[in-house]
Structures are given as structure tokens and as C-alpha cells.
Amino acid sequence: MIDLKLLRDDPEPVRASQRSRGEDDGLVDAVLDADARRRASLLEFEQRRSEQKTFGKQVAAATGAEKVALVAQAKQLSERVRALQAEADAAQTELDELLWRIPNVVAPGVPVGGEDDYVELKQVGTRRDFAAEGFAPADHLEIGERLGGIDVARGAKVSGSRFYFLTGVGARLELALLNLAMDTATSNGFTPVITPTLVRPEIMAGTGFLGAHAAEVYRLRDDDLYLVGTSEVALAGLHSDEILDLSAGPARYAGWSACYRREAGSHGRDTRGIIRVHQFHKVEMFVYCTPDDAAAEHERLLGWEEQMLAAVELPYRVIDTAAGDLGSSAARKFDCEAWLPTQDRWLELTSTSNCTTFQARRLAARERTEGGTRPVATLNGTLGTTRWIVALLENHQQGDGSVHVPVALRPYLGGLALLEPVVRG
RNA sequence: GGAGGCGUCGCCUAGUGGCCUAUGGCGCCCGCCUGCUAAGCGGGUUCGGGGCUUAAAUCCCGUCGCGGGUUCAAAUCCCGCCGCCUCCGCCA
Numbered sequence A: 001m002i003d004l005k006l007l008r009d010d011p012e013p014v015r016a017s018q019r020s021r022g023e024d025d026g027l028v029d030a031v032l033d034a035d036a037r038r039r040a041s042l043l044e045f046e047q048r049r050s051e052q053k054t055f056g057k058q059v060a061a062a063t064g065a066e067k068v069a070l071v072a073q074a075k076q077l078s079e080r081v082r083a084l085q086a087e088a089d090a091a092q093t094e095l096d097e098l099l100w101r102i103p104n105v106v107a108p109g110v111p112v113g114g115e116d117d118y119v120e121l122k123q124v125g126t127r128r129d130f131a132a133e134g135f136a137p138a139d140h141l142e143i144g145e146r147l148g149g150i151d152v153a154r155g156a157k158v159s160g161s162r163f164y165f166l167t168g169v170g171a172r173l174e175l176a177l178l179n180l181a182m183d184t185a186t187s188n189g190f191t192p193v194i195t196p197t198l199v200r201p202e203i204m205a206g207t208g209f210l211g212a213h214a215a216e217v218y219r220l221r222d223d224d225l226y227l228v229g230t231s232e233v234a235l236a237g238l239h240s241d242e243i244l245d246l247s248a249g250p251a252r253y254a255g256w257s258a259c260y261r262r263e264a265g266s267h268g269r270d271t272r273g274i275i276r277v278h279q280f281h282k283v284e285m286f287v288y289c290t291p292d293d294a295a296a297e298h299e300r301l302l303g304w305e306e307q308m309l310a311a312v313e314l315p316y317r318v319i320d321t322a323a324g325d326l327g328s329s330a331a332r333k334f335d336c337e338a339w340l341p342t343q344d345r346w347l348e349l350t351s352t353s354n355c356t357t358f359q360a361r362r363l364a365a366r367e368r369t370e371g372g373t374r375p376v377a378t379l380n381g382t383l384g385t386t387r388w389i390v391a392l393l394e395n396h397q398q399g400d401g402s403v404h405v406p407v408a409l410r411p412y413l414g415g416l417a418l419l420e421p422v423v424r425g
Numbered sequence B: 001g002g003a004g005g006c007g008u009c010g011c012c013u014a015g016u017g018g019c020c021u022a023u024g025g026c027g028c029c030c031g032c033c034u035g036c037u038a039a040g041c042g043g044g045u046u047c048g049g050g051g052c053u054u055a056a057a058u059c060c061c062g063u064c065g066c067g068g069g070u071u072c073a074a075a076u077c078c079c080g081c082c083g084c085c086u087c088c089g090c091c092a
Helices: A004-009 A012-020 A026-061 A064-099 A140-146 A152-159 A169-187 A201-206 A232-238 A291-311 A358-363 A388-395 A407-413
Strands: A119-124 A191-194 A225-227 A242-244 A251-260 A279-289 A316-320 A332-340 A345-354 A365-369 A372-375 A377-385
Touching (some): A026 A064, A119 A291, A169 A191, A169 A279, A169 A291, A169 A388, A232 A251, A232 A279, A232 A377, A291 A345, A291 A377
Parallel strands (some): A242 A365
Antiparallel strands (some): A316 A332, A345 A377
């Protein structure tokens, strides 16, 4: 949620932010209007309520005919109080509903525009020249099938399209990658966490996932629960309605979870293999820190993501996502994209968002200050997902059908340095 | 799924319709006192909103798990929900 006080004092930055996302800024006026009505009702309510209390004491002290008369008067006052409360409640409900629809205020410096208006910050590593090596690269599914590691046909038989089995070396590779990610996080001071993957509506709404991308989220109607698309949701909920002590530095968590996405708007896109699937696993960093420290922490998260990408020896680039492609909760977002040789394009492997106080405000995660409490900042970033297997297989394939294992992953694969094709039954 | 009990401030706790503007203790914070420490003394200490102010204090409203209801008046009575505990049943 955006800061209502700031919005009242100066709505222009919020309007400008809305426009940079390519969205209508008319919501801002509706919010200010509802807020004004709410405040007017509340003002009289508080006065009458005060009178009512004084009256109550008189009634309690009185007896006989005097009491009867006082009760009659008190009754009128009570009716007025009730009406005012209803007015204020209605305006508050309206205000909340509008306020929750305004996405986070975009950070200064974020590129204006949509999905294609990102700014490339840098490229790291060397893309292999397969022509020079003398063979045409196979795509991740072909390699995965040769290794006996990926089975999408049976995934579709059992669960439908965009489902898959990871088998044998495929399953081991995912576990190795995610364990490396967990260990990387732990060694950098993160607390490892295995999170719930079903959450209550208020937690899902608080993280901002029921905004523009609500259709992406699986919902269990019978139980009024949502399946998370990332452990970020549960980790944001972890300290909801709490007052945190961040005096010793940021609270950093590394969540390991299954992730579920409906992919409702992506029919026909990335249909081959396991690039875009309904269910996968992810290790996600999640940080609570002071708002003043958020931008610097965002850079640190990006650094840890790059540490992981370097560890698995992948060529990648970093992009600064444009305003229109931020999602509702992020003020700024950096993506790391690995090179995908068979499609001659970059594939998103990580995404780190600075959500400033947006999620914390909705979930009431605060810290103590001299004047009282204030919302903290929350940030998140990817450290490893099932999708990384795609980039690993394609970038590390050899001409003979085998796949080179990055040195950092070998301890997690029993020392295996090479994944070799198997004959499948 | 069935039966019962419980939810008050960081923790414990008093409170069974108006004297609750919520008690007391522990912890914590500030001050005083004292060779040091401990003890002692005084004050403060839920959270949210509003007003006043350079700022703070004082002040006003809400807040006793959450939401409704009864009543002139609800921590207190009624209904629903959520959470926790005990027992029974079922189960990976």
C-alpha cells in the first residue's frame, strides 16, 4: 500500500509513477475524495462519542424519574453515533478498496515503458561459439531426455501440459542446484526456511499478487487458500503484524518451496520443455530492512544472485526492468538472464525486487522509531529454480551428448564431473 | 470429524453490564540514591488515528483474538469466525 499521508500532502509523485507504468492516474483523485469524506465523518463521530461517555456517567449516577429522562436523551445521542460510525466505516471500506489498487511508487531512475523498454546494465561471461566447436547445440529437452532426466510426455499424461517429471540425473541436478543455492545463502548470513505453500487470502493480497496478476494464482475455493507462486509470499507473511528489531541489521531469509503458477496469459509461449511450467522449485532470498537501507540491500541481493550464476558457470546479462513491467509491489527490479544458445536469446533466471514499504505497509511489518513505529522495507531475489536446469544443460553440453558439471555443483552430485546419456526403457 | 476448555499491554495476571479513563506483578526504559555490583526510591512502558506545537508533553477517538448483535451503556451478555490446549475418532 502506498503512504496515504504522502499522497495527501503531495499526490504528484504518485500520479507521475502511475503514468510511468502506463496506467491511469485517476485512482489518485478517487482515493483523496474517499479519504476526505472518511475524515469528515470521523471528526463528528469522535465528538459525539465523547459526549456519549460523559452522558453514560450521569445515567449511571442518576435514579428514578431523572434517570428515565436521561436514558431517553442518551438514546438519541446513541443513534447519531451509530449513524456516524456507519458513514465512516463505509468511506473507510471504499478508501481501502481504492488504495489497495494503486501499485507501488516507481523508484527514481527506473526506465519508463513496458516489457521491451528495459535497460541492459551489463553482460558477464562468454557465450560459446558452437559453430566453431563443430556441432549444432541440442535444446534442453533433447539433452534432458538423452540423459534420462526430463520426461514431459508422462508429465502431461499424469497432470496435463506444462507438467513434467524430473527423473534420475534430472532430479539429482535440481536437488544439487537448490542445495548449492541454500548453502550459498546460508554462508552469506541468511536463515534457511522451508515455507508453507498454501496461504490465506490476506497474506496473498498483502504481497501484491492479487493485483494485476491475480489470474496467475491458483486458488482453492473450498478452503479459501491460495497456492503460492513463490516462497516470497509466505516469507512476507512471516513477520506480518509484528514489530521487528532491525538494529542488528537486516533480517535475511532463504526460502525453499514448490511454486505454482497458472500461466493463464501465456498460451503458446515457451511450450516446449520445462522453461515455463505450472509447478517448480525455487530458493528465494527475502529481506526485511530499514527503508533507508533498501536500495543498498537491493544491490547486495543482485550481487548474491550473480555469485550463484558465476558458480554454475553461466553467461548472463543484468537488466533494469522498465516501470510497466514491475508488478504491483516493486519499486525497482533487476533481472539476470542467462544465454539460451538454441533460441538465440536471453532467458530470465533471477529477479530481484525492492518493494520498499509497499508490502510491509499492507502486512503491518514495522520497526520501532523514536516517534512510534514505521513500516520496514522488504526485498526479494531468486537464487535458484528448476528453470536453471534449462540453461545448465544447453550451455554445458558437449559434442558427444554429455554435459559438463560446473565445479561448484559436483560436491552435490557425489563428485560427478560429467552427465552422460543413458539408454531409456 | 466429535466433545470440552481458553484467548486482556513483551510475559504473567485482576476483572461476571455503569465507580474500567482496564488492576497488580515481572521484564524493560529514564531519573535519584549508593566505593562497584545488587538492593531501594520515584516516574514511564499496547497499538492505530487525530488535534496542538519549531519539537515534545498535556489532550481527543478507537483498540481486551476478529466480525456482527442486544443495550441509553459491553472486556463483561448473545451469534458467527479464527487461533491455541486437552480428550476421542481417522490418517501420511
